[in-house]
Amino acid sequence: MSDVAEPQETVELKIGEESYSLPVITGSYQEKGIDISKLLKTTGHVTFDEGFKNTGSTTSSITFIDGIKGILEHRGYPIEQLADHSSFTEVMFLLLNTELPSATELSHFEQKLKDNATPPVGLRAILDSLPREAHPMSMIGTIISALPGFYPESVDSWKNEDIRWNTIYRLLGHMPAMVAYVYRRRQGLAYIDPDPSLGYVENFLHMMYGEVNAEVAEALDTLLVLHADHEQNCSAATVRMAGSSHVNLFAAIAAGNSALWGPLHGGANQKVIEMLEAIREDGGDTQKYIDKAKDKEDPFRLMGFGHRVYKNFDPRAKVIKMYTDKVLDALNIDDPVLDIAKGLEKEAIADPYFSSRKLFPNVDFYSGIIYRALGIPVPMFTVMFALGRLPGWIAQWKELRESGQAIGRPRQIYTGYTKRDYTPMEDRS
Ligand code: CMC
Numbered sequence: 001m002s003d004v005a006e007p008q009e010t011v012e013l014k015i016g017e018e019s020y021s022l023p024v025i026t027g028s029y030q031e032k033g034i035d036i037s038k039l040l041k042t043t044g045h046v047t048f049d050e051g052f053k054n055t056g057s058t059t060s061s062i063t064f065i066d067g068i069k070g071i072l073e074h075r076g077y078p079i080e081q082l083a084d085h086s087s088f089t090e091v092m093f094l095l096l097n098t099e100l101p102s103a104t105e106l107s108h109f110e111q112k113l114k115d116n117a118t119p120p121v122g123l124r125a126i127l128d129s130l131p132r133e134a135h136p137m138s139m140i141g142t143i144i145s146a147l148p149g150f151y152p153e154s155v156d157s158w159k160n161e162d163i164r165w166n167t168i169y170r171l172l173g174h175m176p177a178m179v180a181y182v183y184r185r186r187q188g189l190a191y192i193d194p195d196p197s198l199g200y201v202e203n204f205l206h207m208m209y210g211e212v213n214a215e216v217a218e219a220l221d222t223l224l225v226l227h228a229d230h231e232q233n234c235s236a237a238t239v240r241m242a243g244s245s246h247v248n249l250f251a252a253i254a255a256g257n258s259a260l261w262g263p264l265h266g267g268a269n270q271k272v273i274e275m276l277e278a279i280r281e282d283g284g285d286t287q288k289y290i291d292k293a294k295d296k297e298d299p300f301r302l303m304g305f306g307h308r309v310y311k312n313f314d315p316r317a318k319v320i321k322m323y324t325d326k327v328l329d330a331l332n333i334d335d336p337v338l339d340i341a342k343g344l345e346k347e348a349i350a351d352p353y354f355s356s357r358k359l360f361p362n363v364d365f366y367s368g369i370i371y372r373a374l375g376i377p378v379p380m381f382t383v384m385f386a387l388g389r390l391p392g393w394i395a396q397w398k399e400l401r402e403s404g405q406a407i408g409r410p411r412q413i414y415t416g417y418t419k420r421d422y423t424p425m426e427d428r429s
Contacts, residue, residue: 008024008026009023009024009026009032010022010023010024011024011034013039013043015043015045018043020039020042020043022034022035022036022039023035025059027059028061028064029064029066033056040411046411046413048413052237053308056232057232057237057240057408058232058240058400058403058405059403060231060232060396060399061075061098061399062074062075062095062229062231062392062395062396062399063075063229063230063231063392064076064231065230065231065309065310067307067308067309067310067311067312068311068312069312070310070312070313070314070315070318071315072230072315072316074091074094074095074228074229075094075095075098075099077094077100078315079225079226079315079316079319080315080318080319082094082225083222083225083226083319086100086225087199087200087201087221087225088200088201088221088224088225088228088388089106089109089110089113089199089200090106091225091228091391092109092172092228092391093105093106093109095228095229095391095392095394095395096168096391096394096395096398110199110200112169112173113169113172113173113200114173114194114196114203115169115173116169116170116172116173116174117173117174117176117177117194117196117203118174118177118193118194119143119174119177119178119181120147120150120151122146122150123143123146123150123178123181124181124191126142126143126146127139127142127143127181127182127185128185130142130185132185132186132188133186134186135379136182136183136186136379136380136382136383137257137260137261137267137382137383137386139182139185139186139383140178140179140182140257140383140386141254141257141258141261143178143181143182144171144178144250144253144254144257145250145251145254147170147171147174147250148248148250148251151167151170151250153166154166154167154170154248154249154250155248156248157248157249157250158243158246158247158248158249158401159246164249164398164401167248167249167250168249168394168398171249171250171253171390171394172390172391172394175386175387175390176194176200176201176203176204176207176387177194177204177207179204179208179380179383179384179386179387180192180204180207180208181207182380182383183208183376183377183380183383184207184208186377186379186380187377191207192206192207192208192210193207194206194207198212199217201217201220201221201224202217204220204387205217205220208376209375213331215327215330215331216327216330216331216374219323219326219327219330219370219374220374222319222323223320223323223367223370223371223384223388224387224388225388226316226319226320226363226367226388227316227363227367227385227388227389227392228388228389228391228392229389229391229392229395229396230389230392233265233308234259234260234262234264234265235256235257235259235260235265235266235389235393236256236389236392236393236396237259238255238256238258238259239252239253239255239256239393239396239397240252240396240397240400240408241255241408242255242256243396243397243400243401244400244405244406244407244408245407245408246407249394249397252393252397253390253393253394253397256389256393257386260382260385260386260389261382263303266364266382266385266386266389267382268303268304268362268364269304269364269367269368269371269381269382269384269385270368270378270379270381270382271303271304272303272304272341272364272365272368273337273368273369273372273378273381274303274378275289275302275303275304276337276340276341276344276368276369277337279340279344280336280337280340284340284343286340286343286344286347287347289302289344290302290344290347290348290351290353293305293348293353294351294353302344302348302354302359303364304361304362304364304365304366304368305348305354305359305360305361305362305365306357306359306360306362307360307362310360310362311358312358312360313360313361314360314361314362314363316362316363317360317361317362317363317365317366320363320365320366320367320370321361321366323366323370324338324366324369324370324373327370327373327374328369328373331373331374333373335369335372335373337369337372338369341365341366341369345361345365367381367384367385368381371384
């Protein structure tokens with residue numbers, strides 16, 4: 001692992017007649033960032049970058065993405081290798097501790113998760129007080145937000161290392177049961193207690209369905225690995241922004257979870273299946289939907305296509321596509337929506353609108369088909385994303401804690417009225 005090297009290079013910025021020298025920081029793969037942290041003080045200017053398309057908000061040693069080459073690595077390990085060889089719990093350990101665990105370390109880590117597999121019973125009462133039809137992301141958000149109430153000492157998880165680790169184990173340990181509770185509450189089924197003899201993903205399936213299919217468990221484990229972290233995306237950046245106020249882990253994760261819900265982020269997996277279903281019900285005319293997506297007058301977008309960072313392919317989508325066939329075969333499922341997805345992908349990729357804008361299927365394009373094959377209802381998909389992304393969010397919050405970074409507080413360019421006098425009510429038109 002390499003830290004950011006001392007700046008050797010500078011760039012010159014000219015404002016009017018004045019020249020300013022800005023240091024350039026260099027990452028592990030020689031990626032460059034112009035350090036503007038003293039710009040306001042020295043020049044009176046801020047930078048402007050709506051949507052942070054060109055702004056590095058932090059240094060980080062957790063995840064590396066090269067969007068042009070389609071590379072995703074966690075702590076240096078390529079996602080394809082982790083998907084092939086690692087378990088979800090092993091990847092959790094890696095994200096949190098930088099190195100892959102030894103057998104003893106992994107079994108100790110997994111035991112900690114098992115010790116924390118049972119959430120406070122009061123969470124069930126909270127879920128029971130929500131309408132059954134409530135969106136699962138509202139349900140999971142509500143019970144994540146409730147956790148500091150059950151564990152008051154967790155408010156010191158920023159300050160105190162022992163409490164920090166206890167809170168991390170609690171959250172990771174509780175999450176499978178919490179997701180299963182959400183599912184069973186919506187289905188109107190009785191809650192199932194964890195089974196300490198089972199592994200993390202098997203136990204999750206046991207609490208969801210009361211039974212465990214080994215092939216399903218293996219596929220789900222891989223899907224969760226593929227979602228484990230994705231550097232400074234909308235939800236991780238939200239976790240860091242909230243965490244920078246030194247708020248406790250549970251609260252920061254609740255913030256990230258809310259950010260995930262949106263259809264442009266984790267909510268896309270639900271929208272993909274809804275779109276594929278709509279195409280099927282509309283007679284399967286994929287070209288019609290491609291044309292809609294290309295029409296600038298039409299707000300419709302091909303869900304599961306495009307990515308802020310990946311501009312050739314999403315390496316996670318490649319692995320998922322392979323697993324989709326494997327899971328459907330293993331479960332002996334013939335899903336007509338898969339054929340529509342494959343047709344849509346082929347036609348969109350061949351279309352200059354999509355190729356010229358570098359729009360390719362992303363992780364969400366095929367994940368929904370697998371979730372559906374596993375019997376997970378469509379509105380639950382984003383909660384499944386949250387289950388997978390949880391260790392990444394925690395690793396981001398923990399890294400922020402260890403970095404001593406300042407509170408996040410962007411600037412703005414104000415475009416409203418300049419100062420004016422109050423108008424009495426009778427003078428207003
Ligand atoms: N369908 C049709 N056109 C699109 C799409 C799409 N899915 N995505 C982008 N474009 C067009 C867009 O209209 C724009 O065209 P033009 O240059 O003519 O104005 C161009 O491509 C660039 O789009 P952008 O919105 O500036 O790109 P962005 O980097 O801001 O947005 C995105 C990335 C993922 C939000 C966007 O591609 C999108 O809305 N995709 C659909 C939603 C989706 O699948 N989200 C899941 C992302 S992966 C999971 C995750 O990490 O959250």
